[in-house]
Amino acid sequence: MKKLLLAVFGASLLFGAMSVNASPEQDRKEVLELYKNKFPNLKFDDYVNGALSFSEDALHQYKSIMEFPPYDSQLDQGKKMWETPFKNGKKYADCGNVGKNMAGHFPYFDEKLGKVVTYEMAINSCRKANGEDEYAYNDMNTMGLLTAYSRSLSDGMKMSVKVEGAKALAAYEKGKQFFYQRRGQLNFSCASCHMSMVGATLRTELLSPALGHAVHWPEFRGGDNVTTLQTRYGQCNRQVRAVPFKQGSEEYNNLEYFHSYISNGLPMQTPVFRK
């Protein structure tokens, strides 16, 4: 662990800091540049594969598993939920902002609400507008499975998150700060593991790049364990023994805003399987 920590502090001098007061587009370019220097052989689109890009064997294995995805029957459950009309006869698709080729526009900043809106929040607004109860953000059997199917309808569209206006920028900056802030007993930031130490092995896992993180959610871990992006935030916070925030909290929504923005231009690919 001591060696690992030294490596982190060393590397963070080089990679950990990002320009203060840069525009989101400058940030994104810096992130691209950082990975380009670190992994000159990786192409931009390779980043949709996360840590699998660092191991030909793992990628090969993954591709053969995906010929018959282990999560098919769960995805069918999500499809059924998506297609079943509400009590008033309307469907999710009638809401207009969720479903086909929509996921890549999330999260977005809603000027009227004055906050970041995630895909899951839009699903709940749609339910509420149609007289249905909202789903809990951490309920993987409802929100998890429903979004696993409905976000798959955006496969192939490019991530296209926008940050426009002073308030949107402020939310984005908060998310960026969260990403670079060290926390927990281990005193690691998201950037320590997913920028500086990318490609290294932590216990048995290869650390994935933050670039491309946001394009493939929800994912199925171990084949059938549906996990949303913010569930993962909680797990990563716990890994460094920090108290996690609630899924759907402003802190995680702002983090997701920054985290998704830096993957702009990469194709959405939902759901995926990860070990």
Ligand code: HEC
């Ligand atoms: C101590 C190191 C560590 C820290 C700090 C950390 N993570 Fe992770 N994270 C991991 C490990 C290990 C995994 C599993 C292997 C992988 O995919 O990188 C992971 C996985 C992820 C994944 C899933 C990748 C995928 O494709 O399945 C996301 C997203 C993620 N982390 C985001 C974050 C964010 C955001 C933060 C800051 C709140 C963070 N992590 C902090 C170690 C860390």
